[in-house]
Amino acid sequence: MRVAELDHPTDFDGWRRGARALRAAGVSPSQAVFRVAGEGAQGGLFDTAPSADFASVTAASEAGEGSPFTVPKAFVDLAQDVILHRSVDRFDLMYRLLWRLQDAPNLMRIVSDPDVADALDRAKNVSRASHKMKAFVRFRQVHDDRGEAWVAWFEPAHRVLERTAPFFQRRFTAMRWSILTPDGSAFWDTETLRFGPPATRDMAPAEDEIEEFWKTYYASTFNPARLKTRTMQGEMPRRYWKNLPEASLIPQLIAQSSQRTAEMVAAPAAVPNPRFAHAVAPDVAPAGQADDAVPDTLAEAASVIQGCRRCPLWRDATQAVAGQGPPEARLMIVGEQPGDQEDLAGRPFVGPAGNVLDQALAQAGIDRASVFLTNAVKHFKHEPQGKRRLHKTPNAGEVTACRWWLDHERRLVRPRVVLALGATAGSAVLGRKVTVTAERGQPIPLADGSIAVLTVHPAYLLRLPDEAARIAEQARFIEDLRRVAAMI
């Protein structure tokens, strides 16, 4: 048996020195003992005083003699956590791992190994104890000659005071506070964090006037109809209850819950309070009642279209996106449907395809502000995929249903030229199936005397993967726009 003595229960440097020496001396885990000064049974079965040769090995190791060895950083980090665990065999476990690392340098990565899993589990308990300390410390206010200060008594599940105190320093930098625990104390005077000896509960104040407010809040925020005591206990273990002022209310809240719920369920539906009848806000008009209205102005069209229920697309869209532009516009541009950004903003052509269109319009010498921009379908058709919405092309039924609105917009604007972007827009304008490649750029006379022109949708340009093809297609698109500019 070789014994390495540590100064205190969380003496990581002492453990590291001892473990380094033991390993360098070839002491196997079964022969190594770690002992905290002043702790443990005296005169145990295997207990021997640190031997002279051990001391010499320690000295040699510290002088950098003997075969040097390295361990992965993950091991050192883990050891620093595990050492805060209250189990007595924590030093032995970490020494065993250190020993095994000689033959298995990747051991720390094999988290299914029993020793590694055990160590990780203890580290997790330590980190949980630290988290619970952040949650369950309750400060009480005191006054002294320097003014107000805050004192808490806390009993952490593991030795996490020093590890967790900086959290309170960052959070309550401008407050003077102390946290007293059976392991030690932490003091913050707004400038320096100091640690002191173990404390007892009577050294902390016994009450705080705000506590009654806190208990009032705790009791009021509990819903008796949803009793789930096991969940509560899983998250707030009983070991912490005695130092939580609000926990004293728990038995009473549980005891009353079933009766309170039964009373709520059994109580007859109440007669509405007549006192407030005069204060009632007006009902909003139920949507979808005016979607067959014949609008007299563009503004009216933009308003009644919000209630459109002519097809089911309204359900998952944010809003209908009506056309926008001057009512006397000579050019109307019809896209397919609003996209993600248009759906959010409620305006046509504000997304990526809109940017492409804007640039092309500028290059063709057309002022966007003079154009009436709209879409064949006014609600965004999409399919959710993860956290995104994927555009889906509207079907013929949806296009037909939405022609109601496009026809009204055309009637109210009376443009000279209607430029349809893509096949969907083309079919909405012409009322028949169209092939853009076959009819692109040709003036097509419409029944109301205006002219329709077909071209591609700017989104098509965005999707072209080949840079050269995109530049060529972009030029063709601008060419189409120039031809249209000449017609208006």
Add this chain to the structure above:
Amino acid sequence: MAQLDLRRKLSILADAAKYDASCASSGTSKRNSVGGKGIGSTEGMGICHAYTPDGRCVSLLKILLTNFCIYDCAYCINRVSSNVPRARFSVDEVVELTLNFYKRNYIEGLFLSSGIIRSGDYTMEQLVEVARRLRVDHNFRGYIHLKLIPEADPLLVEQAGLYADRLSANIELPRDEALHRLAPQKDAAVIKKAMADVRLKVEAAKPQKKDRARPPKFAPAGQSTQLIVGADGAPDAEILARSSSLYGGYGLRRVYYSAFSPIPDASATLPLSKPPLMREHRLYQADWLMRFYGFSAPEIGAATVGGMLDLAIDPKLAWALGRREQFPVDVNTGPREMLLRVPGLGVKSVNRILQVRRWKMLRLEDVARLCRGIDKVRPFIVALDWTPGGLTDAIDLRTRLAPAAAPEQLSLF
């Protein structure tokens, strides 16, 4: 006497706020009070300071500014026609309570909502003023969640986003038609537009590479919403489809599901029974599958019976039992996406399996050490020393894996 009044108000206005499920304080930008004059910090991870016997945590001081309300939403205890006692905090009272609680480490911050008084704009102004005083006058750096009044002026939303970590507007019911029936003063379209507006503002505040100066942060913890379950007739599949569309549309961090709970002084139009807590739990599990496991709403919907999730087993197991041809998956070679679909394996377990298998072939006992329980996993995997044989296709597999009897909640005392 004045103090008693404040406590009475606190009990009324906390009670009135407890039906909102959200109390999260995580995922915002990191900050602390070092070098400042005030107090407070947020470090990314939420902290639950207490748990009530309903199993829910107290992370924030969750209160209403007032429970007076001119709306008459049938599912809400604060509706105008309700007979509950009414109260109203002053802006200063909320600020003082928040700071007093925070200094004693009771809370992570404030979650402030309100009944609608006078108008949406007036109410929102008051909410924003509380947040402004905390942030500006008191240099408070803890967490603030403000409830949006959807019909309020977008300029107020803009200000709210500058002071608050999170904003939320509750969509309330999965069916727009039902919202109109039960909450005649609310308009689903207006709520959606408010959420769309927040998403656009959050995106506009994201720094671009070309920006020299960082734009001011806007609601760094994003937005969330709540759906009440069991008050209208919507089945689970429809609820999940709605959530999926909300996540995709508005970049929500969370959709909360709140089992409709009997409320004192309830309206005659609503079912009065114990809240469907297990249903709510299954919905959260299904929601989790959508957010972290690559499941889509229709996939989960396909594993339901008549649109309702199985209450006896979790939705992932229900899905796997219906798609047995996809199993077993070899833990030593299977792709991550398929491992994530094995019942009983969580994201952490899968990550550990992927890590370990680079160094050694996994046996069943290795897998057992990497997950919470091996029983549910066993029929669906192949390991070095394990094949499930006919177990995967066994007719009685569901009975073997489902808990023998419905677990009953035992009293602690």
